[in-house]
Amino acid sequence: MTHVTELGYVGLGVKDLAAWERFAAEIVGLEVVAGETPASRFLRLDTWHHRIILEEDGTDDLSFLGLRVAGVLEFRAMHDKLRDAGIAVRMGHFEEAAARHVLEVMSLEDPSGIPLEIFHGPHVQPDKPFYPGRRMHGRFKTGDGGLGHLMMRQTAGLEATHAFYSLLGMRGSIEYRIPVPNLPRPFDLMFMHCNSRDHTIAFGAPGKKRINHLMFEFDCFDDVGLSHEIVQRNKVPVGIAPGRHANDEMYSFYFMNPSNWMIELGWGARPATHQSEYYQRDTYGHEAQSGVVNANMEPVTKAAE
Ligand SMILES: [Fe+2]
Structure with a gap:
Protein backbone atom coordinates (compact mmCIF):
# COMPACT_ATOMS: atom_id res chain seq x y z
CA MET A 1 0.00 0.00 0.00
CA THR A 2 1.22 3.46 -0.82
CA HIS A 3 2.15 5.23 2.37
CA VAL A 4 4.14 8.16 3.65
CA THR A 5 7.46 7.10 5.15
CA GLU A 6 8.61 9.98 7.34
CA LEU A 7 8.26 13.59 8.45
CA GLY A 8 10.84 15.05 6.08
CA TYR A 9 10.65 18.78 6.73
CA VAL A 10 8.58 21.53 8.30
CA GLY A 11 8.07 25.19 7.43
CA LEU A 12 7.81 27.63 10.31
CA GLY A 13 6.60 31.21 10.12
CA VAL A 14 8.32 33.47 12.66
CA LYS A 15 8.09 37.07 13.83
CA ASP A 16 11.71 37.51 14.93
CA LEU A 17 14.14 35.77 12.58
CA ALA A 18 17.24 36.96 14.48
CA ALA A 19 15.91 35.55 17.76
CA TRP A 20 15.06 32.25 16.08
CA GLU A 21 18.49 32.04 14.45
CA ARG A 22 20.21 32.42 17.80
CA PHE A 23 17.76 30.06 19.53
CA ALA A 24 18.15 27.35 16.87
CA ALA A 25 21.95 27.41 16.95
CA GLU A 26 22.87 28.24 20.54
CA ILE A 27 20.02 26.64 22.47
CA VAL A 28 18.96 23.66 20.33
CA GLY A 29 22.24 23.00 18.48
CA LEU A 30 20.83 23.14 14.94
CA GLU A 31 22.91 24.33 11.96
CA VAL A 32 21.69 27.58 10.43
CA VAL A 33 22.18 28.05 6.68
CA ALA A 34 21.35 31.11 4.57
CA GLY A 35 17.89 30.96 3.04
CA GLU A 36 16.83 31.78 -0.49
CA THR A 37 15.69 35.26 0.57
CA PRO A 38 16.98 37.63 3.28
CA ALA A 39 13.83 36.82 5.29
CA SER A 40 14.38 33.05 5.35
CA ARG A 41 16.84 30.53 6.83
CA PHE A 42 17.33 26.81 6.46
CA LEU A 43 17.96 24.72 9.59
CA ARG A 44 19.87 21.43 9.27
CA LEU A 45 20.16 18.54 11.70
CA ASP A 46 21.70 15.86 9.50
CA THR A 47 23.00 15.60 5.94
CA TRP A 48 19.71 16.62 4.33
CA HIS A 49 19.91 20.04 2.66
CA HIS A 50 17.55 21.21 5.41
CA ARG A 51 14.85 19.94 7.73
CA ILE A 52 13.28 23.28 8.65
CA ILE A 53 12.55 26.40 6.61
CA LEU A 54 12.17 29.56 8.70
CA GLU A 55 10.31 32.41 7.06
CA GLU A 56 9.89 35.81 8.71
CA ASP A 57 6.18 36.29 8.03
CA GLY A 58 4.92 37.35 11.44
CA THR A 59 2.78 34.26 12.10
CA ASP A 60 4.87 32.51 14.80
CA ASP A 61 3.26 29.21 13.80
CA LEU A 62 3.57 26.10 11.65
CA SER A 63 3.31 26.97 7.93
CA PHE A 64 3.41 23.45 6.43
CA LEU A 65 4.83 20.00 6.96
CA GLY A 66 6.45 17.76 4.36
CA LEU A 67 5.73 14.02 4.40
CA ARG A 68 7.94 11.78 2.27
CA VAL A 69 7.02 8.88 0.03
CA ALA A 70 9.62 6.38 -1.16
CA GLY A 71 9.91 7.29 -4.84
CA VAL A 72 8.32 8.37 -8.07
CA LEU A 73 5.93 5.39 -8.36
CA GLU A 74 4.66 5.88 -4.81
CA PHE A 75 4.34 9.63 -5.46
CA ARG A 76 2.10 9.05 -8.50
CA ALA A 77 0.08 6.36 -6.68
CA MET A 78 -0.41 8.61 -3.64
CA HIS A 79 -1.63 11.45 -5.85
CA ASP A 80 -4.18 9.18 -7.56
CA LYS A 81 -5.35 7.68 -4.26
CA LEU A 82 -5.96 11.12 -2.73
CA ARG A 83 -7.71 12.39 -5.87
CA ASP A 84 -9.93 9.29 -5.99
CA ALA A 85 -10.84 9.85 -2.33
CA GLY A 86 -12.12 13.30 -3.25
CA ILE A 87 -9.29 15.22 -1.58
CA ALA A 88 -8.17 18.44 -3.25
CA VAL A 89 -4.51 17.82 -4.11
CA ARG A 90 -2.35 19.95 -6.37
CA MET A 91 0.82 18.83 -8.13
CA GLY A 92 3.60 21.36 -7.54
CA HIS A 93 5.49 23.04 -10.37
CA PHE A 94 9.20 22.43 -10.93
CA GLU A 95 9.98 25.74 -9.19
CA GLU A 96 8.00 24.76 -6.10
CA ALA A 97 9.88 21.46 -5.82
CA ALA A 98 13.17 23.29 -6.36
CA ALA A 99 12.35 25.71 -3.52
CA ARG A 100 11.87 22.72 -1.19
CA HIS A 101 15.00 20.96 -2.56
CA VAL A 102 13.04 17.85 -3.54
CA LEU A 103 12.43 16.13 -6.88
CA GLU A 104 8.63 16.47 -6.82
CA VAL A 105 6.03 17.84 -4.41
CA MET A 106 2.24 18.01 -4.17
CA SER A 107 0.20 20.08 -1.75
CA LEU A 108 -3.06 19.55 0.11
CA GLU A 109 -4.66 20.27 3.49
CA ASP A 110 -5.61 17.94 6.31
CA PRO A 111 -9.24 18.01 7.59
CA SER A 112 -8.35 20.78 10.06
CA GLY A 113 -6.80 22.96 7.36
CA ILE A 114 -3.13 22.27 8.16
CA PRO A 115 -1.14 22.69 4.91
CA LEU A 116 0.61 19.44 3.96
CA GLU A 117 3.14 18.65 1.28
CA ILE A 118 3.89 15.14 0.07
CA PHE A 119 7.22 14.77 -1.70
CA HIS A 120 9.86 12.35 -2.84
CA GLY A 121 13.56 12.74 -3.50
CA PRO A 122 15.04 15.10 -0.91
CA HIS A 123 18.37 16.77 -1.64
CA VAL A 124 20.89 14.97 0.57
CA GLN A 125 24.43 16.31 1.02
CA PRO A 126 26.87 13.66 2.28
CA ASP A 127 29.61 16.10 1.26
CA LYS A 128 28.35 18.55 3.87
CA PRO A 129 28.29 16.81 7.26
CA PHE A 130 26.03 18.30 9.91
CA TYR A 131 27.83 21.10 11.77
CA PRO A 132 26.04 21.77 15.08
CA GLY A 133 25.35 25.32 16.18
CA ARG A 134 26.85 24.55 19.58
CA ARG A 135 28.73 21.72 21.30
CA MET A 136 27.04 18.29 21.29
CA HIS A 137 28.06 14.92 22.75
CA GLY A 138 26.38 13.01 19.92
CA ARG A 139 24.05 13.80 17.06
CA PHE A 140 20.36 14.15 16.26
CA LYS A 141 18.72 10.78 15.59
CA THR A 142 16.94 10.88 12.23
CA GLY A 143 17.53 7.95 9.84
CA ASP A 144 14.36 6.17 8.79
CA GLY A 145 12.48 7.83 11.65
CA GLY A 146 12.41 11.21 9.94
CA LEU A 147 13.30 14.50 11.58
CA GLY A 148 11.26 13.85 14.72
CA HIS A 149 7.61 14.33 15.62
CA LEU A 150 5.15 17.14 16.11
CA MET A 151 1.88 17.68 17.93
CA MET A 152 -0.66 19.64 15.90
CA ARG A 153 -4.00 21.27 16.45
CA GLN A 154 -7.06 19.46 15.10
CA THR A 155 -10.52 20.95 14.80
CA ALA A 156 -12.13 18.28 12.59
CA GLY A 157 -12.37 15.71 15.39
CA LEU A 158 -10.07 12.80 16.22
CA GLU A 159 -12.13 10.35 14.11
CA ALA A 160 -11.91 12.41 10.92
CA LEU A 168 -1.87 8.52 3.91
CA GLY A 169 -0.81 5.13 5.27
CA MET A 170 -0.22 6.04 8.91
CA ARG A 171 -1.34 3.90 11.84
CA GLY A 172 -2.14 4.89 15.38
CA SER A 173 -4.75 5.49 18.04
CA ILE A 174 -5.50 7.32 21.25
CA GLU A 175 -2.53 6.57 23.49
CA TYR A 176 -3.38 8.79 26.49
CA ARG A 177 -6.89 8.74 27.96
CA ILE A 178 -6.56 10.96 31.00
CA PRO A 179 -9.35 11.15 33.58
CA VAL A 180 -10.32 14.74 34.36
CA PRO A 181 -12.00 15.33 37.75
CA ASN A 182 -15.61 16.57 37.46
CA LEU A 183 -15.73 16.01 33.70
CA PRO A 184 -17.81 13.19 32.18
CA ARG A 185 -15.28 12.37 29.47
CA PRO A 186 -11.56 11.82 29.84
CA PHE A 187 -9.02 13.88 27.89
CA ASP A 188 -7.71 12.03 24.80
CA LEU A 189 -4.41 12.41 22.94
CA MET A 190 -3.91 10.59 19.60
CA PHE A 191 -0.60 9.46 18.05
CA MET A 192 0.18 8.14 14.57
CA HIS A 193 3.30 6.54 13.09
CA CYS A 194 4.61 5.63 9.64
CA ASN A 195 8.06 4.17 10.39
CA SER A 196 10.13 2.92 13.33
CA ARG A 197 9.55 6.12 15.33
CA ASP A 198 6.78 5.59 17.91
CA HIS A 199 4.86 8.53 16.53
CA THR A 200 5.41 11.10 13.80
CA ILE A 201 2.31 13.23 14.39
CA ALA A 202 0.07 13.66 17.42
CA PHE A 203 -3.17 15.49 18.19
CA GLY A 204 -5.21 16.58 21.16
CA ALA A 205 -3.23 19.14 23.14
CA PRO A 206 -5.23 22.32 23.58
CA GLY A 207 -3.86 25.51 22.07
CA LYS A 208 -4.56 28.29 19.63
CA LYS A 209 -1.59 27.63 17.33
CA ARG A 210 -1.39 24.96 14.63
CA ILE A 211 1.57 23.45 16.45
CA ASN A 212 1.98 22.53 20.12
CA HIS A 213 5.53 21.18 19.97
CA LEU A 214 8.22 19.82 17.68
CA MET A 215 10.47 17.03 18.99
CA PHE A 216 14.07 16.23 18.08
CA GLU A 217 15.69 13.05 19.42
CA PHE A 218 19.35 12.74 20.42
CA ASP A 219 21.38 9.56 20.03
CA CYS A 220 23.23 10.33 23.29
CA PHE A 221 21.60 10.73 26.71
CA ASP A 222 24.12 13.37 27.78
CA ASP A 223 22.76 15.75 25.14
CA VAL A 224 19.45 15.91 27.03
CA GLY A 225 21.34 16.87 30.19
CA LEU A 226 23.54 19.38 28.39
CA SER A 227 20.54 20.92 26.64
CA HIS A 228 18.62 21.25 29.90
CA GLU A 229 21.60 23.06 31.43
CA ILE A 230 21.88 25.40 28.40
CA VAL A 231 18.13 26.13 28.50
CA GLN A 232 18.29 26.99 32.19
CA ARG A 233 21.49 29.06 31.92
CA ASN A 234 19.91 31.13 29.16
CA LYS A 235 16.70 31.52 31.19
CA VAL A 236 14.60 29.93 28.43
CA PRO A 237 11.24 29.04 30.05
CA VAL A 238 10.83 25.28 30.59
CA GLY A 239 7.25 24.25 29.71
CA ASP A 248 7.35 6.21 23.28
CA GLU A 249 9.35 5.74 26.52
CA MET A 250 11.38 8.83 25.65
CA TYR A 251 13.19 10.74 28.39
CA SER A 252 12.64 14.38 27.45
CA PHE A 253 11.79 17.93 28.46
CA TYR A 254 10.05 20.85 26.75
CA PHE A 255 10.93 24.54 26.53
CA MET A 256 9.48 27.61 24.86
CA ASN A 257 10.85 28.87 21.54
CA PRO A 258 10.72 32.52 20.36
CA SER A 259 7.31 31.83 18.73
CA ASN A 260 5.81 30.76 22.08
CA TRP A 261 5.25 27.10 21.27
CA MET A 262 7.49 24.31 22.53
CA ILE A 263 10.55 22.35 21.45
CA GLU A 264 10.90 18.88 23.00
CA LEU A 265 14.38 17.33 23.21
CA GLY A 266 14.67 13.68 24.17
CA TRP A 267 16.56 10.40 24.11
CA GLY A 268 15.90 6.69 24.45
CA ALA A 269 12.57 6.19 22.65
CA ARG A 270 11.41 2.66 21.88
CA PRO A 271 10.36 1.72 18.33
CA ALA A 272 6.70 1.87 17.30
CA THR A 273 4.78 -1.11 18.66
CA HIS A 274 2.13 -1.34 15.89
CA GLN A 275 -0.58 -2.36 18.38
CA SER A 276 -2.86 0.03 20.24
CA GLU A 277 -2.71 0.56 23.99
CA TYR A 278 -3.36 3.56 26.22
CA TYR A 279 -2.06 5.20 29.38
CA GLN A 280 -3.48 7.53 32.00
CA ARG A 281 -0.20 9.26 32.81
CA ASP A 282 3.51 9.24 32.09
CA THR A 283 6.05 6.88 33.64
CA TYR A 284 7.47 9.66 35.80
CA GLY A 285 8.13 13.39 35.75
CA HIS A 286 7.01 15.69 32.92
CA GLU A 287 5.29 18.10 35.30
CA ALA A 288 3.76 21.02 33.37
CA GLN A 289 5.33 24.26 34.56
CA SER A 290 2.00 26.03 34.83
CA GLY A 291 3.36 29.56 35.07
CA VAL A 292 5.07 29.09 31.72
CA VAL A 293 2.65 26.94 29.74
CA ASN A 294 -0.50 28.72 30.94
CA ALA A 295 0.94 32.13 30.23
CA ASN A 296 1.90 31.30 26.67
CA MET A 297 -0.47 28.67 25.39
CA GLU A 298 -3.23 26.84 27.19
CA PRO A 299 -3.19 24.53 30.19
CA VAL A 300 -1.37 21.29 29.38
CA THR A 301 -2.16 18.27 31.53
CA LYS A 302 0.60 16.56 33.43
CA ALA A 303 0.69 13.54 31.17
CA ALA A 304 0.35 15.51 27.96
CA GLU A 305 2.79 14.27 25.33
FE1 LIG B 1 6.36 14.86 21.95
Missing part, protein backbone atom coordinates in the same frame (compact mmCIF):
# COMPACT_ATOMS: atom_id res chain seq x y z
CA THR A 161 -8.25 13.19 11.60
CA HIS A 162 -7.48 9.49 12.11
CA ALA A 163 -9.34 8.56 8.90
CA PHE A 164 -7.40 11.15 6.87
CA TYR A 165 -3.92 10.20 8.10
CA SER A 166 -4.83 6.49 7.76
CA LEU A 167 -5.45 7.23 4.07
CA ILE A 240 7.34 20.61 30.82
CA ALA A 241 10.01 19.33 33.23
CA PRO A 242 12.20 16.30 32.43
CA GLY A 243 10.46 12.94 32.60
CA ARG A 244 9.77 9.71 30.70
CA HIS A 245 6.77 9.28 28.43
CA ALA A 246 4.66 6.15 28.81
CA ASN A 247 4.02 5.74 25.08
Whole structure:
Protein backbone atom coordinates (compact mmCIF):
# COMPACT_ATOMS: atom_id res chain seq x y z
CA MET A 1 0.00 0.00 0.00
CA THR A 2 1.22 3.46 -0.82
CA HIS A 3 2.15 5.23 2.37
CA VAL A 4 4.14 8.16 3.65
CA THR A 5 7.46 7.10 5.15
CA GLU A 6 8.61 9.98 7.34
CA LEU A 7 8.26 13.59 8.45
CA GLY A 8 10.84 15.05 6.08
CA TYR A 9 10.65 18.78 6.73
CA VAL A 10 8.58 21.53 8.30
CA GLY A 11 8.07 25.19 7.43
CA LEU A 12 7.81 27.63 10.31
CA GLY A 13 6.60 31.21 10.12
CA VAL A 14 8.32 33.47 12.66
CA LYS A 15 8.09 37.07 13.83
CA ASP A 16 11.71 37.51 14.93
CA LEU A 17 14.14 35.77 12.58
CA ALA A 18 17.24 36.96 14.48
CA ALA A 19 15.91 35.55 17.76
CA TRP A 20 15.06 32.25 16.08
CA GLU A 21 18.49 32.04 14.45
CA ARG A 22 20.21 32.42 17.80
CA PHE A 23 17.76 30.06 19.53
CA ALA A 24 18.15 27.35 16.87
CA ALA A 25 21.95 27.41 16.95
CA GLU A 26 22.87 28.24 20.54
CA ILE A 27 20.02 26.64 22.47
CA VAL A 28 18.96 23.66 20.33
CA GLY A 29 22.24 23.00 18.48
CA LEU A 30 20.83 23.14 14.94
CA GLU A 31 22.91 24.33 11.96
CA VAL A 32 21.69 27.58 10.43
CA VAL A 33 22.18 28.05 6.68
CA ALA A 34 21.35 31.11 4.57
CA GLY A 35 17.89 30.96 3.04
CA GLU A 36 16.83 31.78 -0.49
CA THR A 37 15.69 35.26 0.57
CA PRO A 38 16.98 37.63 3.28
CA ALA A 39 13.83 36.82 5.29
CA SER A 40 14.38 33.05 5.35
CA ARG A 41 16.84 30.53 6.83
CA PHE A 42 17.33 26.81 6.46
CA LEU A 43 17.96 24.72 9.59
CA ARG A 44 19.87 21.43 9.27
CA LEU A 45 20.16 18.54 11.70
CA ASP A 46 21.70 15.86 9.50
CA THR A 47 23.00 15.60 5.94
CA TRP A 48 19.71 16.62 4.33
CA HIS A 49 19.91 20.04 2.66
CA HIS A 50 17.55 21.21 5.41
CA ARG A 51 14.85 19.94 7.73
CA ILE A 52 13.28 23.28 8.65
CA ILE A 53 12.55 26.40 6.61
CA LEU A 54 12.17 29.56 8.70
CA GLU A 55 10.31 32.41 7.06
CA GLU A 56 9.89 35.81 8.71
CA ASP A 57 6.18 36.29 8.03
CA GLY A 58 4.92 37.35 11.44
CA THR A 59 2.78 34.26 12.10
CA ASP A 60 4.87 32.51 14.80
CA ASP A 61 3.26 29.21 13.80
CA LEU A 62 3.57 26.10 11.65
CA SER A 63 3.31 26.97 7.93
CA PHE A 64 3.41 23.45 6.43
CA LEU A 65 4.83 20.00 6.96
CA GLY A 66 6.45 17.76 4.36
CA LEU A 67 5.73 14.02 4.40
CA ARG A 68 7.94 11.78 2.27
CA VAL A 69 7.02 8.88 0.03
CA ALA A 70 9.62 6.38 -1.16
CA GLY A 71 9.91 7.29 -4.84
CA VAL A 72 8.32 8.37 -8.07
CA LEU A 73 5.93 5.39 -8.36
CA GLU A 74 4.66 5.88 -4.81
CA PHE A 75 4.34 9.63 -5.46
CA ARG A 76 2.10 9.05 -8.50
CA ALA A 77 0.08 6.36 -6.68
CA MET A 78 -0.41 8.61 -3.64
CA HIS A 79 -1.63 11.45 -5.85
CA ASP A 80 -4.18 9.18 -7.56
CA LYS A 81 -5.35 7.68 -4.26
CA LEU A 82 -5.96 11.12 -2.73
CA ARG A 83 -7.71 12.39 -5.87
CA ASP A 84 -9.93 9.29 -5.99
CA ALA A 85 -10.84 9.85 -2.33
CA GLY A 86 -12.12 13.30 -3.25
CA ILE A 87 -9.29 15.22 -1.58
CA ALA A 88 -8.17 18.44 -3.25
CA VAL A 89 -4.51 17.82 -4.11
CA ARG A 90 -2.35 19.95 -6.37
CA MET A 91 0.82 18.83 -8.13
CA GLY A 92 3.60 21.36 -7.54
CA HIS A 93 5.49 23.04 -10.37
CA PHE A 94 9.20 22.43 -10.93
CA GLU A 95 9.98 25.74 -9.19
CA GLU A 96 8.00 24.76 -6.10
CA ALA A 97 9.88 21.46 -5.82
CA ALA A 98 13.17 23.29 -6.36
CA ALA A 99 12.35 25.71 -3.52
CA ARG A 100 11.87 22.72 -1.19
CA HIS A 101 15.00 20.96 -2.56
CA VAL A 102 13.04 17.85 -3.54
CA LEU A 103 12.43 16.13 -6.88
CA GLU A 104 8.63 16.47 -6.82
CA VAL A 105 6.03 17.84 -4.41
CA MET A 106 2.24 18.01 -4.17
CA SER A 107 0.20 20.08 -1.75
CA LEU A 108 -3.06 19.55 0.11
CA GLU A 109 -4.66 20.27 3.49
CA ASP A 110 -5.61 17.94 6.31
CA PRO A 111 -9.24 18.01 7.59
CA SER A 112 -8.35 20.78 10.06
CA GLY A 113 -6.80 22.96 7.36
CA ILE A 114 -3.13 22.27 8.16
CA PRO A 115 -1.14 22.69 4.91
CA LEU A 116 0.61 19.44 3.96
CA GLU A 117 3.14 18.65 1.28
CA ILE A 118 3.89 15.14 0.07
CA PHE A 119 7.22 14.77 -1.70
CA HIS A 120 9.86 12.35 -2.84
CA GLY A 121 13.56 12.74 -3.50
CA PRO A 122 15.04 15.10 -0.91
CA HIS A 123 18.37 16.77 -1.64
CA VAL A 124 20.89 14.97 0.57
CA GLN A 125 24.43 16.31 1.02
CA PRO A 126 26.87 13.66 2.28
CA ASP A 127 29.61 16.10 1.26
CA LYS A 128 28.35 18.55 3.87
CA PRO A 129 28.29 16.81 7.26
CA PHE A 130 26.03 18.30 9.91
CA TYR A 131 27.83 21.10 11.77
CA PRO A 132 26.04 21.77 15.08
CA GLY A 133 25.35 25.32 16.18
CA ARG A 134 26.85 24.55 19.58
CA ARG A 135 28.73 21.72 21.30
CA MET A 136 27.04 18.29 21.29
CA HIS A 137 28.06 14.92 22.75
CA GLY A 138 26.38 13.01 19.92
CA ARG A 139 24.05 13.80 17.06
CA PHE A 140 20.36 14.15 16.26
CA LYS A 141 18.72 10.78 15.59
CA THR A 142 16.94 10.88 12.23
CA GLY A 143 17.53 7.95 9.84
CA ASP A 144 14.36 6.17 8.79
CA GLY A 145 12.48 7.83 11.65
CA GLY A 146 12.41 11.21 9.94
CA LEU A 147 13.30 14.50 11.58
CA GLY A 148 11.26 13.85 14.72
CA HIS A 149 7.61 14.33 15.62
CA LEU A 150 5.15 17.14 16.11
CA MET A 151 1.88 17.68 17.93
CA MET A 152 -0.66 19.64 15.90
CA ARG A 153 -4.00 21.27 16.45
CA GLN A 154 -7.06 19.46 15.10
CA THR A 155 -10.52 20.95 14.80
CA ALA A 156 -12.13 18.28 12.59
CA GLY A 157 -12.37 15.71 15.39
CA LEU A 158 -10.07 12.80 16.22
CA GLU A 159 -12.13 10.35 14.11
CA ALA A 160 -11.91 12.41 10.92
CA THR A 161 -8.25 13.19 11.60
CA HIS A 162 -7.48 9.49 12.11
CA ALA A 163 -9.34 8.56 8.90
CA PHE A 164 -7.40 11.15 6.87
CA TYR A 165 -3.92 10.20 8.10
CA SER A 166 -4.83 6.49 7.76
CA LEU A 167 -5.45 7.23 4.07
CA LEU A 168 -1.87 8.52 3.91
CA GLY A 169 -0.81 5.13 5.27
CA MET A 170 -0.22 6.04 8.91
CA ARG A 171 -1.34 3.90 11.84
CA GLY A 172 -2.14 4.89 15.38
CA SER A 173 -4.75 5.49 18.04
CA ILE A 174 -5.50 7.32 21.25
CA GLU A 175 -2.53 6.57 23.49
CA TYR A 176 -3.38 8.79 26.49
CA ARG A 177 -6.89 8.74 27.96
CA ILE A 178 -6.56 10.96 31.00
CA PRO A 179 -9.35 11.15 33.58
CA VAL A 180 -10.32 14.74 34.36
CA PRO A 181 -12.00 15.33 37.75
CA ASN A 182 -15.61 16.57 37.46
CA LEU A 183 -15.73 16.01 33.70
CA PRO A 184 -17.81 13.19 32.18
CA ARG A 185 -15.28 12.37 29.47
CA PRO A 186 -11.56 11.82 29.84
CA PHE A 187 -9.02 13.88 27.89
CA ASP A 188 -7.71 12.03 24.80
CA LEU A 189 -4.41 12.41 22.94
CA MET A 190 -3.91 10.59 19.60
CA PHE A 191 -0.60 9.46 18.05
CA MET A 192 0.18 8.14 14.57
CA HIS A 193 3.30 6.54 13.09
CA CYS A 194 4.61 5.63 9.64
CA ASN A 195 8.06 4.17 10.39
CA SER A 196 10.13 2.92 13.33
CA ARG A 197 9.55 6.12 15.33
CA ASP A 198 6.78 5.59 17.91
CA HIS A 199 4.86 8.53 16.53
CA THR A 200 5.41 11.10 13.80
CA ILE A 201 2.31 13.23 14.39
CA ALA A 202 0.07 13.66 17.42
CA PHE A 203 -3.17 15.49 18.19
CA GLY A 204 -5.21 16.58 21.16
CA ALA A 205 -3.23 19.14 23.14
CA PRO A 206 -5.23 22.32 23.58
CA GLY A 207 -3.86 25.51 22.07
CA LYS A 208 -4.56 28.29 19.63
CA LYS A 209 -1.59 27.63 17.33
CA ARG A 210 -1.39 24.96 14.63
CA ILE A 211 1.57 23.45 16.45
CA ASN A 212 1.98 22.53 20.12
CA HIS A 213 5.53 21.18 19.97
CA LEU A 214 8.22 19.82 17.68
CA MET A 215 10.47 17.03 18.99
CA PHE A 216 14.07 16.23 18.08
CA GLU A 217 15.69 13.05 19.42
CA PHE A 218 19.35 12.74 20.42
CA ASP A 219 21.38 9.56 20.03
CA CYS A 220 23.23 10.33 23.29
CA PHE A 221 21.60 10.73 26.71
CA ASP A 222 24.12 13.37 27.78
CA ASP A 223 22.76 15.75 25.14
CA VAL A 224 19.45 15.91 27.03
CA GLY A 225 21.34 16.87 30.19
CA LEU A 226 23.54 19.38 28.39
CA SER A 227 20.54 20.92 26.64
CA HIS A 228 18.62 21.25 29.90
CA GLU A 229 21.60 23.06 31.43
CA ILE A 230 21.88 25.40 28.40
CA VAL A 231 18.13 26.13 28.50
CA GLN A 232 18.29 26.99 32.19
CA ARG A 233 21.49 29.06 31.92
CA ASN A 234 19.91 31.13 29.16
CA LYS A 235 16.70 31.52 31.19
CA VAL A 236 14.60 29.93 28.43
CA PRO A 237 11.24 29.04 30.05
CA VAL A 238 10.83 25.28 30.59
CA GLY A 239 7.25 24.25 29.71
CA ILE A 240 7.34 20.61 30.82
CA ALA A 241 10.01 19.33 33.23
CA PRO A 242 12.20 16.30 32.43
CA GLY A 243 10.46 12.94 32.60
CA ARG A 244 9.77 9.71 30.70
CA HIS A 245 6.77 9.28 28.43
CA ALA A 246 4.66 6.15 28.81
CA ASN A 247 4.02 5.74 25.08
CA ASP A 248 7.35 6.21 23.28
CA GLU A 249 9.35 5.74 26.52
CA MET A 250 11.38 8.83 25.65
CA TYR A 251 13.19 10.74 28.39
CA SER A 252 12.64 14.38 27.45
CA PHE A 253 11.79 17.93 28.46
CA TYR A 254 10.05 20.85 26.75
CA PHE A 255 10.93 24.54 26.53
CA MET A 256 9.48 27.61 24.86
CA ASN A 257 10.85 28.87 21.54
CA PRO A 258 10.72 32.52 20.36
CA SER A 259 7.31 31.83 18.73
CA ASN A 260 5.81 30.76 22.08
CA TRP A 261 5.25 27.10 21.27
CA MET A 262 7.49 24.31 22.53
CA ILE A 263 10.55 22.35 21.45
CA GLU A 264 10.90 18.88 23.00
CA LEU A 265 14.38 17.33 23.21
CA GLY A 266 14.67 13.68 24.17
CA TRP A 267 16.56 10.40 24.11
CA GLY A 268 15.90 6.69 24.45
CA ALA A 269 12.57 6.19 22.65
CA ARG A 270 11.41 2.66 21.88
CA PRO A 271 10.36 1.72 18.33
CA ALA A 272 6.70 1.87 17.30
CA THR A 273 4.78 -1.11 18.66
CA HIS A 274 2.13 -1.34 15.89
CA GLN A 275 -0.58 -2.36 18.38
CA SER A 276 -2.86 0.03 20.24
CA GLU A 277 -2.71 0.56 23.99
CA TYR A 278 -3.36 3.56 26.22
CA TYR A 279 -2.06 5.20 29.38
CA GLN A 280 -3.48 7.53 32.00
CA ARG A 281 -0.20 9.26 32.81
CA ASP A 282 3.51 9.24 32.09
CA THR A 283 6.05 6.88 33.64
CA TYR A 284 7.47 9.66 35.80
CA GLY A 285 8.13 13.39 35.75
CA HIS A 286 7.01 15.69 32.92
CA GLU A 287 5.29 18.10 35.30
CA ALA A 288 3.76 21.02 33.37
CA GLN A 289 5.33 24.26 34.56
CA SER A 290 2.00 26.03 34.83
CA GLY A 291 3.36 29.56 35.07
CA VAL A 292 5.07 29.09 31.72
CA VAL A 293 2.65 26.94 29.74
CA ASN A 294 -0.50 28.72 30.94
CA ALA A 295 0.94 32.13 30.23
CA ASN A 296 1.90 31.30 26.67
CA MET A 297 -0.47 28.67 25.39
CA GLU A 298 -3.23 26.84 27.19
CA PRO A 299 -3.19 24.53 30.19
CA VAL A 300 -1.37 21.29 29.38
CA THR A 301 -2.16 18.27 31.53
CA LYS A 302 0.60 16.56 33.43
CA ALA A 303 0.69 13.54 31.17
CA ALA A 304 0.35 15.51 27.96
CA GLU A 305 2.79 14.27 25.33
FE1 LIG B 1 6.36 14.86 21.95
